[in-house]
Amino acid sequence: MAGLFEGKVVTVTGAGGAIGRAGALAFAAEGAMIALSDLNSQSVEETAHLVESQGGQVIAIAGDISLDADVQRFLDATVAKFGGIDCAFNNAGITHPDDHKWEESVFRRTLEINLISQMLCMKYQIPQMLKRGKGAICNTSSTQGLIGTMDPPLPAYTASKHAVIGLMKSTALEYANRNIRVNAICPGVTRSAMVDQVMAMSEAIRRRLENYAPMGRLCEPEEIAQGAVWLCSDKASFVTGHALVVDGGFVAQ
Template sequence: MTMNENGFYQGKVAFVTGAGSGIGRAAALAFAREGASVTVADVSELGSQETARLIEEQGGRALAVKCDVTRTEDVKAALDKTIDAFGRLDFAFNNAGVEQRNAAIAEFEEDEWERIVNVNLRGVFLCMKYEIPLMLKQGGGAIVNTSSGAGVIGIKGGAAYAASKHGVIGLTKSAALDYAGQNIRINAVAPGYIATPMMDRFTGGTDEGWAQVVSEEPIGRAGRPEEIADAVIWLCSDAASFVVGHALVVDGGQTVQ
């Protein structure tokens, strides 16, 4: 699909973390299809460059930046480059995250706990901390943070991941109240099992692993990254202008059971 010169994000700028693959890549492409210029941020330089290439190949504007969301200097530099390149920041999708190995809490290493929480929760905090002042300067914006179905239920063998993703929802709701009166809407998206490289790692990439995942989805399949991207695009749009501090679960019914 080529970029839409009359899209409802024409002239706007989006910043997407974890944009080198999976949900982040799908969202970056979706923002661009709607006319936005997109900063493609990822810890993988090759991944971000490939996403930017895909956007430009379809006629969009993209800036690829290497960014480790746990590092304040990386986040600030990526946002500075965004302003230098595009002049503004309208939307942010704070999506970068990592999975954990399956392990009961007493068997989980402390340094692995720190890694999960640093990327999945502290990374979202740092991004919002430095995105929001840029949005305030221009009178508003919209932010979506990636939580998970594990942000609304417990996951056996997944305490660190679930804690970090529950934390994203609490962080999102509180930040939303901080800035709702200043025309910045902050929400979260909570994906179920989505067919991404992360899920390949989580399942071991085996048919048996994927069969187990699909068995937990009432809809009978894993989700597509584009289905989460569509939810993000909606949350950032004027169609969601009265949606504030919400965690939108997009999970094929997984957490309804």
């Protein structure tokens, strides 16, 4: 396959989910060798089969992305299989149920999975990119990383996604003069298991989310994937420290 990522190694977390799977397939379509991770071993294997059926080279490792040992195991396996890491789509994440949103354990777990995981991934990815002399990272935030408007309110999720952007900017500046670009993508409401979970809270919430974007529809995971592909590609060669919004106009209101 010829494409923007020919010969490059790209890691994708949350690769069993909607956006991660679409990301894996989009990077593979551009010629990347793909390393996939997810807590859900069955869904990450399914994504790997889809990449293979598209003719891509792939490795899939199940694990908990909030645990240092699991992240290290995933990225060590990637380097052992493909010889290094060029780009990363650090995308795994969770939201939390409305009725438990002020529980300390829920708040801590949300921060561990949505934020600490990205620190752990970058801790092991960046040394590999420095060895290559170049790298690009896209971390998944959210429109909730920029604004607090959400009905029902999601305090832990919103705090975690704001922090993702702070971590991204700090890391982008630290590595700007070493040829490693770090950006974030901020999806609006995107068709996924996560959104199904929030919509299941009530019929009113479902209707509100379906009409959340001024463009009048849900975002498709493939539309987020294309943003991640662009941010990690050489077409975005002077873009770093940027939070790219893909939300059908919601944040513009």
